[in-house]
Amino acid sequence: MTVQKHSAEWYAVVTQWLFKLIDMLETYRASLAGNSEFLTSTLENVWQVPPLDSDVDGTARADDGLWGEVFLTGFETLTLTGKKQFWSDVDDEEQTELPNDLFMYLGACKVQRQRSFVDSTGRPGTTLQDVQVGDQVVIFPGAHVPFVIRLVTQKGGDFVHHMVGQLTFTV
Structure with a gap:
């Protein structure tokens, strides 16, 4: 489903x-014996995941300079509401009343x-919706990101790998 950015539906x-990503990280942390410093740090920096760890125009990292402060404040405003359905009550006209940092953070998110x-080590990331359990993660020589491939059976019983897409680890 594709929705228009800066609409109540987008928010x-x-x-x-x-919140689904945060729940996955919390579930993973709860499954560990003892407290993991890495996971605590990851949860503190989870705000970087929806904008795919980049600024508004994708030329710098999300935590660099002013954008880092704006995005972090926007994320904190979003999560401090404590209401997962908060945006269902906001109509498009009320958007002008949103705090600017929240407006900028939500507008920079790339979740469609x-x-x-969350991988087996607790790192959060994003990938295409087509990824399934059992797919494999590979890094091709010269590639800058890991990729997901899927083993499929062709007619005649031959096995081939299909490219599913790339992964993005952001924290």
């Missing part, structure tokens, strides 16, 4: 996506057609 999509995940 609801981003909020739901973000993206599935959040």
Whole structure:
């Protein structure tokens, strides 16, 4: 489903996506024996995941300079509401009353057609919605990102790998 950015529906999509990721990280942390400093740090920096760790125009990292402060404040405003359905009550006209940092953070998020995940070490990331359990992660020589491939059977019983898409680890 594709929704228009800066609409009440967009804010609801981003909020739901973000809280689902936080829930996955909390579940992973709860499954560990003892407290993990890495996971605590990851949860503190989870605000970087929805904008895919980049600033508004994608030329710098999300935590660099002014954008880092704006995005972090926007994320904190979003999560401090404590209401996962908060945006369902906001109509498009009320958007002008949103705090600017929240407006900028939500506008920078790139969650459409993206599935959040937590890998076996607790790192959050994003990938395409088509990724399934059993797919394999590979790094091709010279590539800057890991990719997901899927083993499939062709007619005649031959096995081939299909490219599913790339992964993005952001924290």
